[in-house]
């Protein structure tokens with residue numbers, strides 16, 4: 001995709017950081033960003049990036065290893081866990097035992113709150129079992145159903161916060177370009193933003 005200039009992205013990134021405050025980590029979603037354009041993010045001052053595909057993660061990390069901190073935000077297949085272990089500091093999207101058994105870095109557990117068949121994520125009743133089995137889980141993540149109105153996401157974000165609190169977890173990864181403001185109001189500690197920074 002064509003991206004905005006480094007100057008524009010830098011300006012948007014600074015505004016976003018100011019808006020969400022220092023308690024929230026902005027994870028810049030890079031799935032639409034080409035290998036070459038990763039340099040633009042570096043120039044723009046971006047610190048933490050989130051990648052969806054293990055193969056892209058590997059290629060981008062090979063070239064820009066020390067420029068960013070690397071998170072994994074995509075569907076985590078068990079045969080790709082090794083790459084993620086080697087490169088990342090956090091997985092946002094853990095949702096299976098097969099991946100969890102091989103994971104060696106901290107993770108957030110993805111919860112499918114709307115019960116959407118097309119989405120990954122464990123059911124709320126499964127959270128306790130995962131926490132018992134995998135003490136490296138630090139918090140929860142969710143992707144609410146697509147909606148035009150960010151307020152539609154609020155009940156999902158609130159529910160995720162309640163579940164985290166019930167289980168004594170402090171980290172909450174929730175909110176994308178279109179609903180990160182609402183997510184921050186509901187006490188997100190990570191927002192994952194792409195589109196809003198890059199669109200020309």
Ligand SMILES: *Cc1c(COP(=O)(O)O)cnc(C)c1O
Pocket residue numbers: 029031052073074143176177178192193194195196
């Ligand atoms: C792409 C993606 C995002 C960012 O979405 P935008 O609408 O581009 O802000 C966040 N989380 C996940 C899991 C993604 O795949």
